Amino acid sequence: MTSDRAPTVDHVKGYCGLCIARCGTIATVADGRFIRLDPDPAHPTGAAICAKGRAAPELVYHRDRLTRPLRRTRPKGDPDPGWEEISWDMALDLIAAAMRRTAAQYGPEAVAFSMSSPSTTAIADSAPFVRRLMNAFGTPNLVWALDLCGWGRGFATRYVFGVGSVATGGAGGAMPDIARTGCLILWGYNPSFTRITHATATVAGLKRGMKLVVIDPRNVGLANKADVWLRVRPGADGALALGLANVMIQRGWYDQEFVRAWSNGPLLVRSDTNMLLKAEDVFPNAGRGSFVAWDMRSSSIVRYDPVTGQYDPSPGHLSLQGEYAVETIDGAVSCRPVFDHYAGLCRQYSPETIARTCWISPEQLAEAARTIWVSRPVSYYAWSGHEHHANTTETARAIAMLYALTGSFDAPGGNVLLPSVPTVPITGEDLAPGLAPAIGVAERPLGPARWDNVSTHDFYRGVLEGDPYPVRTLIGFGANLLLAQADPVRGRAALSSLDFYAHADLFMNPTAALADIVLPVASCFEREALKIGFEISEDAQSHVQFRSRIVSPPGEALPDTDVVFGLAKRLGLEKRFWNGDVDAAYREQLASSGISLEQLRAEPAGRRSSLTATHYKYQAPDERGNARGFPTPTRKVEFWSETFADHGYSALPQFIETAVSGTSQPADMFPLILTCAKPSLFCQSQHRALPILRKRLPYPEVELHPMTAAAREIRDGDWVEVRTSSGAMRAKARFNETLDNRVVVGQHGWWQGCTELEIAGSDPTDPTGNNFNLTVDATMRDPISGTPSHRFNMCDIRLLRSNAHAGYRGMA
Ligand code: SF4
Known part of the structure; x- marks a missing residue:
């Protein structure tokens, strides 16, 4: 029987939490069902949304979503984990008991937490609460991808400016004032795929005459609109920064007044x-x-x-x-x-050296330097293209110093330290006096561990070798370590050998499959969240929004925040968690903002707080009347x-060629440079189960120049094997004539099947599968940050004549 009744349609204002862009959105809900997501043009980040955002209803209603807490009943290593559905009470009781057990035997630092990236997942909604629980419990060890994402731009640059010269979400730092800049540099950063709000701002800037310099091995995103596109050799960004600085210094194209007065x-x-x-x-x-x-x-x-x-x-x-x-x-x-x-250091990177090292011609180098200088004020954003390298710290420092030459820092149109709505911090640093040093601090005292962020490499060492101390329990919030990080084989061994592992997620994945307990969590469309400031501009920073729930989560799924509060209660930490009242936590956070939770609830589109950006804050007087400086x-x-x-490092930003050089004569076996990049349709290792997205990119691809392919009898669309000295993976060849013919570009994050399209998943440790990270040499690491060389490995590529892809089996 059909009904003639018109559906009840609601339009719910909010924002998409799936990635760092946090685009302002309007959700359409018909008869209680979430049916579409559109941009909210009235929102400071609502000019557009991407395909992932548009696919949100498919994500919400996907049949593979986790809906009940699961307990493993069979040993790890058994192909059948024997998942048993249990109640939330039992799940949280078991997790809290395991945490207590481990802490009693080894100390609280033996309980590590892992978390997915706030830049590419919705964990930002809960991340401060996760850190608070860690602090209250007494462990510094957060296994998070800071060494891969955010370290270079937001932390390594602190060693130049004292603050991140490029902002990284909650960690602060300076944001390019794109609306007023004369020249924007996008360095290893393709906002069209990763932060659409910056892409739309860049296009608007180009319309008003802004110059654009793009530095990327690939001609993607806005590169084809750039005034100068520098096709840098992967891993040579540090040399390029020094080479650009050399041209600018030689020609007097630098702000001598700024350097004299405000630098050392x-x-x-x-x-x-x-x-x-x-x-x-x-x-x-x-x-x-x-x-x-x-x-x-x-x-x-x-x-x-x-x-x-x-x-x-x-x-x-x-x-x-x-x-x-x-x-x-x-x-x-x-x-x-x-x-x-x-x-003198920069002089070593003459135009001829840059041509040899970075594959950039002297003419292009000069043109880029001239464009940067004559088009001031300059702003820049740099992301994982320069961060996924074993020389990322020095590269990021070199880029920051190049930027200092422009004198544009904190100038209108430069990278500006934007104001924030005043808030009360809730991460609970005050709850954590005397934490043990995080794993990795001893080896790399200036790296991410200094900020209590542990690389997977160090975490695996703690688990497998008890070095520097044992790690026996892991509480995971969405981090799919086997797919996101190098060395998945060691990762599997480490996760399998833990005494206890609990993992909270939307879908089962190869990392979660190694857990003892798996918890189903609500997506960002099924939970409330508070966001204070939307980062990309003064206007966006003034926007405060309390996102309402669009629909209920499936089954018994709960927000990660509820998981944290539930654990806190069972660990006897309830008083430190507002006696279990999440709203009270939000109220405390807002206490100094002048905005109440009730006001925000009444205005789902959000409220603007009055903020005014000031500039050149380093010149402003401090309390003693001296210029604040940096x-x-x-x-x-x-x-x-x-x-x-x-600490035994170079005082100057030396360019360190990654151990296997692509500029000299690579080994005959591996003549090509393998790098990688994100596809536009998926956030990291997620979203491949959604047919609407998967139809557009059913299989992993590896881009290569047609000449490179012809020499190996590879045709566009053929299945190929990519092999390095570390391992192999399979993907489909995709021709790209704009690539250098010595470079091959893969994609990471492939494991998930798509039932509707009859595509099976693959084993992330199987070289006949699709896990790019099997090709990454995990031993090549940045000496300061420990960052592995995800975007520079020597490889070769060969045609799979049978086009067999034996890796497609296992988890669908
Ligand atoms: S860019 Fe896409 S995934 Fe990211 S917040 Fe916007 S709509 Fe969501």
Whole structure:
């Protein structure tokens, strides 16, 4: 029987939580069913949404969603885990008991947490609560992909500017003021696929005449609209940054006033120790901590005090170049300014060297440098294209220093430290005095572990070798480690050997399949969440929104936040979790904002708070009347990092060629450079079960130049094997004539089947399957951050004549 009744249709304003763009949206709900998602043009991030957002109803109603807590009843390693449905009470009781057991035997740090990336999943809704639970419980060990995503742009650049010169979501940092910039640099960043809000802002900028420089091995996204597209060799970004800086310095295309006044470029470096000359080396009565520069007008030294940011006596004209004999307590010492050292480093990256190393012609290099200089103010955003490398820290520092030359930091149209709506932090740092050091701090004290973020490599070491201490329990919030990270074989061994592992997720996946308990979680369309500031602009930052639930989650699925609160209660931490009242947590967060939770609930489209961006904040006076400067040890932008030198690293951003060089003569067996990039249709390892998306890209692809293919008798669309010295994977060949014929581009994250299209899943540890990360050499790691070389491995590629793909079996 059919009904003639018109459906009841609701339009629910909110935002899509699936990725960092957090696009403003309007959901259409007909008779209680979520049927479509559209952009909300009134929202500061609502100009457009992507295919993943449009597929949201398929995600919500997918038949493979987890709906009940599951308990393993058969041993790990058994092909049948014997999943048994259990109640939430039993699941949470079992997890809390395991956490207590591990803590009692080994200490709370033996319980690690893992979390998916807030940039590419909806975990941002719950991430502060996860960290709070860790702090309250007493463990520093969060296995999160900071070494792969966010480290370079948001943390390594802190060693130059004191703050991230590129913002990373909740970690703060400076955001490109695209609406007012003269030249935008997109470095290893394709916002058309990863942050559509930046793509639409860039297109608007181009319409008003903004210049665009894109640095990417591939001509994707906005590269074909760029004024200059630099097809950099994968892994050579650091050399390119130094080469661009060299051209700019040689031609005088840099902001000398900024460098002189606001960087540590004028400070003198002793030639005998290769350390900054200290005032106490020169003046017997000088206190500790001051430095020395050379004043050209008086032809004498001046003392620089980082506490005040002042020179004494006030200099006439600080030198940035040259060599000076300085009379120290121990005799004359030859010294050169920091900037002279930096310029000397950059000179090593001449246009000819860049042509050889980066495969960029001298003409293009000069054109890029000229465009950057003449089109100021400059802003930039750099993402995983420069971060997935074993030299990412120095690369990110080199890019940040190149940016410093423009003098555009925190200028209108530059990378601006945008204001935020005042909030009360809820991550519970105050609950965690005396945490054990995170795993990895001892080996890499300046890396992600310094901020309590543990790489999978170090986590696996803790689990398998008990080094530096045992890790025996893992509480996972969505991180599909076997697909997201290098060395899935070791990962499987580590996860299988844990005493206890609980995993919360939307779908079963190869990582969750190794858990003892799997918890079903609500998608971002099935739960409430609070978002304070939408990051990409002053206007967006002023927007505060409480996202309402569009529909109920399937079965008994619950928000990750409820999982955290449920565990806190069972761990005796309820008082630290607002006695189980999630709304009370939001109220506390909003307490200093001037906005109430009730107001936000009444206005689902969100509210604007009054915010005004200020600029050049480093020039503003502090409480003592001195210019604030930058929050670095020298209070200046640091071209020279004594922090690095003190830890045995180079004070200058040396370009470190990844161990297997693509510029010299690669081994005959592996003549091609293998890099990777995200496809536009899926967030990392997710979404491939959705037919609406999978139809458009049914199988993993590997891009290669037709010449490279012809030499191997490969046709467009053939199945091929990609092999490195570490392993192999299979994908379909896709011709790309804009690629360098020495470069091959794969895609990571493939494992999931799509039942509706009769495509089976694949085993992430099987080289006849589709896991790109099997080809990654996990031993090639950034010495400072531990980042593995996901985007640079030497490979070869061969035709699979039978087009067999034996990896398509197992988990559908
Ligand atoms: S870009 Fe797509 S996935 Fe990301 S928030 Fe916007 S609609 Fe959602």
